[in-house]
Amino acid sequence: MKKPVRVRFAPSPTGPLHIGGLRTALYNYLFARHYKGTMILRIEDTDQSRYVPGAEEYIRQSLQWCQIELDESPWQGGPCAPYRQSERKHLYAQYVQQLLESGHAYYAFDTPEELEQARQRTKAEGEEFQYNAAVRMKMKNALSLPASQTEQLLKAGTPYVIRFKVPQGKIVRFDDLIRGEVVVSSDTIDDKVLLKSDGMPTYHLANVVDDYLMNISHVIRGEEWLPSTPLHVLLYKAFGWESSMPQFAHLPLLLKPEGEGKLSKRDAKQYGFAVFPLQWTDPQTGEIWQGFREDGYLPEALINFLALLGWNPGTEQEIFSMEELIAAFSLEKVSKAGARFDINKAKWFNQQYLKAMPEALLAQMLLEELNARAMPCTKEKALQIVQLMKDRISFVRDILIQGAFFFQAPTTYESETVARKWNATTAQALEAFAIALEQEPKEFTPTAIKQTLNEVLSKMNIKLGGVLPALRLAITGTSSGPDLMEIIAICGRRETISRIKTALQALPITH
């Protein structure tokens, strides 16, 4: 009997959603949709001290921007509501009580200071402190203390935590859908805190209880959870929920572009690219973190890029729509090793999506960029520019740089091109061309312009190739770009003449 597929993405609202988290959400979503299952979002806000206002809303907007749809969440509700762990507090207390009664958990009264001292002591001996079977009887808890004293402490309102009593000498094994069988000795696991002194559960308790209560069939999460999964398995057993335990799949991490460690927000600053889907302003420091959206990435491109970072269908297809990803996705094809983050590839995907986009839509995006900069432009002109530029850009914004001359006459001229391509002959030719343009009543299309230019040149007995670079220089200030006749047509007759005249005055003739 196979359980219906129910997966969850469980971020904690401690800041903006990281790109690695976004990929985890994506894989969960693809898996859910592939199996016609349910995609759930659960907010893991059990650490009140790390709660960041706005983070939850940021997560919502990021997923929405990426078209990752949710079936159940705090924002839309669902059969397992509430979906915020802070609102489920009473449930955890109830379940931890069950563990207390069955002897799988115990009260512990060690203060943070005492624990810190114990850690220091063990560290001095060259080892790492573990609150486990070997030391638990030396600590201050319901196991080491006489029952009467425990009762007294509780009655006196002494702060306590509830710890899991990890069984000794047990072999814990589980099947990871990506990594295969994982085997760990229970002796390497310590007596983790289940319920904190503020009455909130830790991640370990909360995720097990909630996944059980929400009928989660597959836990798809980052590899950083792999070491604590044996503990979770032990918890399922202690609760007697082994038969309904979800299957686990631990995703490889996203690594720094170079050097060591996983991708962090610091890398964003260092390498100058975004690691967050949307721009984020830190409410405490006011610091601004760039986002993929604001950097000019299309959500489809970001998703395509992210999907292929750690997963591959085994074919040579590179471009995938969300529907295609859903159809092709499987956990078996997720790779095991961490993937280095390469922003170049993301750029390439964006370029591909831009090229494939309807021109009218591109024109509209260009218009928006221009409006944001108070640069006037008509719809028609934007469309023409886009048609000319779409194959040469990775971002719509590139048009403003590579095609700056569409919006403003050049103020400087590429000096190397001036030196090589600007001379007395070209200047004469351009002057004649300008005069011809003034007199020609003809339509101002690329072909007509070219004809006019050819007529002028043939009269002067000058070859087209000799003056084209100079003309381009006068119009654009550079030596490269799309078809010059097209550019001139877009700029218009009057502007073209004006630019030629300006150049003739501005550029000295040295040869």
Add this chain to the structure above:
RNA sequence: GCACCGUUCGUCUAGGGGUUAGGACGUAUCCCUUUCACGGAUAAAACACGGGUUCGAUUCCCGUACGGUGUACCA
């Protein structure tokens, strides 16, 4: 330190007991374009190392090295 996970071109990856080890990004060259880009073509570029198993290992097993993650009353 201990535990767990991993290791194919610079990067993302395909493959899998016998292959010219395939693709993509990036890089280089050429073609196209009197420019540049796009596009096309070509090239350089990889199975971490050492032992097994085997007729044969990049592929399977074991070590080593290296890397990653975890080791909180954080998630």
